[in-house]
Amino acid sequence: MIKQNNTKTVISRGGKNLIMLGAGSILIAILTTVISLVIYHNSGDIYLDRSRPGFLPDETEVEPEDENVPESKFDYERNGTTTKEGLEQYLQHFKEEIQAINDYVEPFGEKALSDERLGIDASLDGE
Amino acid sequence: MKKNSISSNYSTSGVFCQALQRYKAVGIVFFMLISLFVSLVAPKIAAAAEYTEKKGTAIVDNCNAIKEDLKSVQKNDSKARLYLGGRYETLLNKYVKALNVKLVKNNDSNINLLENQNQLVQAKSQFVDDFIAYQKELEDLIAMDCKNSPKNFYEKLETVRSVRAKVRADVANTNAFLGQHIHIVGEMVGGGNDKAE
Numbered sequence: 514m515i516k517q518n519n520t521k522t523v524i525s526r527g528g529k530n531l532i533m534l535g536a537g538s539i540l541i542a543i544l545t546t547v548i549s550l551v552i553y554h555n556s557g558d559i560y561l562d563r564s565r566p567g568f569l570p571d572e573t574e575v576e577p578e579d580e581n582v583p584e585s586k587f588d589y590e591r592n593g594t595t596t597k598e599g600l601e602q603y604l605q606h607f608k609e610e611i612q613a614i615n616d617y618v619e620p621f622g623e624k625a626l627s628d629e630r631l632g633i634d635a636s637l638d639g640e
Numbered sequence: 641m642k643k644n645s646i647s648s649n650y651s652t653s654g655v656f657c658q659a660l661q662r663y664k665a666v667g668i669v670f671f672m673l674i675s676l677f678v679s680l681v682a683p684k685i686a687a688a689a690e691y692t693e694k695k696g697t698a699i700v701d702n703c704n705a706i707k708e709d710l711k712s713v714q715k716n717d718s719k720a721r722l723y724l725g726g727r728y729e730t731l732l733n734k735y736v737k738a739l740n741v742k743l744v745k746n747n748d749s750n751i752n753l754l755e756n757q758n759q760l761v762q763a764k765s766q767f768v769d770d771f772i773a774y775q776k777e778l779e780d781l782i783a784m785d786c787k788n789s790p791k792n793f794y795e796k797l798e799t800v801r802s803v804r805a806k807v808r809a810d811v812a813n814t815n816a817f818l819g820q821h822i823h824i825v826g827e828m829v830g831g832g833n834d835k836a837e
Binding site: 560568588591603613614625628630 | 725
């Protein structure tokens with residue numbers, strides 16, 4: 514009888530422990546996920562991430578190939594001597610990169626958030 | 641003896657160094673004026689748009705459409721940040737830093753180029769910081785109840801506009817420093833013409 518009782522107690526505790534382990538694991542997973550998301554949000558990284566839901570390019574969004582690949586193929590050699598030809602080539606590629614920046618139409622332009630654009634027309638004031 | 645190092649040629653020219661120093665002083669004053677203008681005048685221009693009852697009615701009527709427009713702006717701005725940020729990163733790492741490392745290795749380091757690099761790094765960092773601040777404000781604006789509190793919504797919109805103006809100014813500042821870099825390197829190439837050949 515004593516042996517049976519002991520066995521029952523052991524089985525009962527094991528099941529309880531298993532449930533506690535499962536629940537504890539889930540709680541720890543939830544906690545670490547929440548902490549990660551809070552850090553991700555508060556650090557501002559979320560605003561720099563275009564792969565988050567709702568910010569992925571639309572299917573209809575046509576983007577020139579070069580817009581998706583900002584990396585330049587040119588790599589200025591860090592070793593060796595500085596020559597005039599080398600610097601001229603450097604400048605040529607540098608200017609191409611600058612041109613690509615200048616070609617981007619009105620980044621953060623004023624009009625995008627104007628009353629007119631948002632349908633809060635200022636002309637209504639005069640009525 | 642023919643010398644390939646252009647920067648050492650130009651650095652030995654006292655007149656050229658004086659000219660660069662002069663440009664540097666003018667450049668610093670110019671950027672300080674721009675920064676002063678942006679910090680003082682831009683917010684006032686943005687705040688010039690005042691809330692009226694008519695605007696409030698328009699906000700309530702077009703609330704959903706306005707929020708959709710704001711989400712679209714948010715998405716486009718995110719795209720612009722990614723594009724410009726990528727270009728700036730490329731220019732800094734593959735060009736500016738690479739050139740300075742090479743000049744330092746050759747004992748031809750150029751103080752103006754190094755200073756320009758630091759300014760570029762700071763400008764790029766400021767651009768990212770201001771962009772994050774702008775996106776936070778924009779997100780708060782989108783989450784606001786424009787149907788029941790149009791006045792608060794419009795005031796928040798003005799705040800978002802002023803923060804956005806800062807991001808725009810950061811882009812202009814960074815581009816100006818990149819232009820300055822071209823100018824300095826251009827002078828090096830020009831200054832080295834006579835002696836390098």
